[in-house]
Amino acid sequence: METRQQRLIREILEADAPKTKTQEQDHSLKQQAWDRALSGEPPRTMTPWEWQDWYAAQGVPITQTQTETHTKTRTDITQHWPSWLIADLRSDHAGETGAVMIYRGLLATSRDKQVRDFAHRHLATEQKHLGMVEDWLPKAHRTRLLPLWRLLGWLTGAIPGLMGPRWVYQTIAAVETFVDEHYQAQLDKLDPTGPHSALREVLASCQADEVAHRDEARAATTERPGWLLRGWCMLVAKGSALAVTAARAA
Numbered sequence: 269m270e271t272r273q274q275r276l277i278r279e280i281l282e283a284d285a286p287k288t289k290t291q292e293q294d295h296s297l298k299q300q301a302w303d304r305a306l307s308g309e310p311p312r313t314m315t316p317w318e319w320q321d322w323y324a325a326q327g328v329p330i331t332q333t334q335t336e337t338h339t340k341t342r343t344d345i346t347q348h349w350p351s352w353l354i355a356d357l358r359s360d361h362a363g364e365t366g367a368v369m370i371y372r373g374l375l376a377t378s379r380d381k382q383v384r385d386f387a388h389r390h391l392a393t394e395q396k397h398l399g400m401v402e403d404w405l406p407k408a409h410r411t412r413l414l415p416l417w418r419l420l421g422w423l424t425g426a427i428p429g430l431m432g433p434r435w436v437y438q439t440i441a442a443v444e445t446f447v448d449e450h451y452q453a454q455l456d457k458l459d460p461t462g463p464h465s466a467l468r469e470v471l472a473s474c475q476a477d478e479v480a481h482r483d484e485a486r487a488a489t490t491e492r493p494g495w496l497l498r499g500w501c502m503l504v505a506k507g508s509a510l511a512v513t514a515a516r517a518a
């Protein structure tokens with residue numbers, strides 16, 4: 269039975285190309301398209317709606333049922349990645365998980381309206397980052413220490429949330445200063461025109477958001493922090509560096 273797709277192709281091709289004897293030898297793109305349409309083979313390119321029509325008429329071919337899902341495709345891509353790149357992405361996944369939890373911790377303890385608005389906006393961005401990293405990194409390669417990073421991230425937000433807005437902004441500025449450098453070190457290893465250019469663009473867009481977060485936090489508090497807050501920010505920066513090292517390994 270001729271499908272709607274085949275009928276459309278036949279009508280287009282026959283409109284200005286009546287069959288001739290020489291057509292049997294015709295290797296033009298037009299003739300190849302017509303041959304493919306008649307062969308019953310799955311088409312190579314169609315819109316999603318045309319695929320739906322095709323599946324309804326022909327059934328889903330085995331080659332299509334075996335088509336890899338988005339995540340599976342990424343799995344196959346990572347099979348060809350160097351181990352250092354997988355380790356980098358594992359640390360990004362741990363970091364973005366921690367970032368989401370920082371803002372959740374902050375929202376659990378702070379009642380300051382400006383801080384809560386800041387946290388809600390940043391939380392949405394960090395959730396987007398986490399989704400982007402998860403799109404690239406299959407579950408098998410993710411850190412096994414995720415519960416630990418969740419807890420530490422939550423505390424990194426909850427403690428400053430209890431201490432007040434100055435602590436919040438100084439903490440976020442310290443974290444994002446570290447994250448900016450962390451992403452920059454990864455970008456420096458990836459060629460913008462090389463095989464990982466698409467991944468590099470994703471990481472660069474995350475970095476741009478982190479820099480905006482850092483600058484917003486810095487602008488929100490101009491007071492010089494006291495020794496206790498300075499010590500806390502140093503602890504947060506050192507802890508972030510240790511977490512990256514641990515997440516790269518496991």
Ligand SMILES: [Fe+2]
Pocket residue numbers: 364367393394397474478
């Ligand atoms: Fe992020």
Ligand SMILES: [Fe+2]
Pocket residue numbers: 367390394444477478481
């Ligand atoms: Fe951020």
